[in-house]
Amino acid sequence: MTLESCIMAGRFVVSVRAPRIDAASAIEFKEAIRTLTDGGHGPVMLDLGEVGFLDSSGLGALVAVRKFLGPDRPLELARLTPPVDRVLRLTRMDSIFPIHIGLPTETLSDQRHAM
Amino acid sequence: MQCEVTPPPFAITLRAEYLAVRDSLVELAGFALRRGYGAAFSADFQIIMGEVLNNIVEHAYAGEPGDIVVTLTPHAKGIAVHLSDWGRPMASGILPAGHMPQVYPAEVFDQPEGGFGWAIIRSMARDLVYRHEVGCNILTFSVPIMVE
Helix, strand or coil, rough: CEEEEEECCCCEEECCCCEEEEECCCCHHHHHHHHCCCCCCCEEEECCCCEECCCHHHHHHHHHHHHHHCCCCEEEEEECCCCHHHHHHCHHHHHHCCEEEECCCCCCCCCCCCC | CCCCCCCCCCEEEECCCCHHHHHHHHHHHHHHCCCCCCHHHHHHHHHHHHHHHHHHHHHHHCCCCCCEEEEEEEEEEEEEEEEEECCCCCHHHCCCCCCCCCCCCCHHCCCCCCCCHHHHHHCCCEEEEEEEEEEEEEEEEEEECCCC
């Protein structure tokens, strides 16, 4: 599971370079995010722009990551593809993770419009 | 949707492994697209097929090797699915009710990490029937078009 990270407008952004977060890769994904964010501070934004498929294992991994980060480090999601957005809305998990249409820039605050 | 006289069923056999499930999902979604069901339905179809197939890998076979046979029969209102596996029977012989787990935005640290699989299945499938006979688990259901 390849992850790339950078700081954008003060946010720690982790881009997931994998097409699927599913039963075959959810544990690897969870461990990779933990390793990358361990010991850090502040919110984490997951760029899921390349992820075209997320199943219930992937959902569980997102929740586990959120718990791992702790109360002071919100986990936000960005650039959801339609199938991933579909699963998050279907399970109402879109009420747990703030969702952004794009990545942070210096001047824009991207907000997902309420459905 | 294409109009055809008795379209033939589509059947595949896959190993009960998560990576094999992943490959089969791409094939199954591709089948739905080729038969004209559209991108939104095909995406939903891939989601529900992933949940039922991963359940078989995790619970019926639980790490033991084995095969899963998937047969799809297209019809005017969706796709009928027939799954066979030779793993352990489902405990109690009854399918999980699959209520969508409560989501706790204010109490995310109490949020369970599991339970979504059957809820997703229940929200997308109709006429879900399970039976176990002669060492074989059989699960049938239909995935209708225009699922909310």
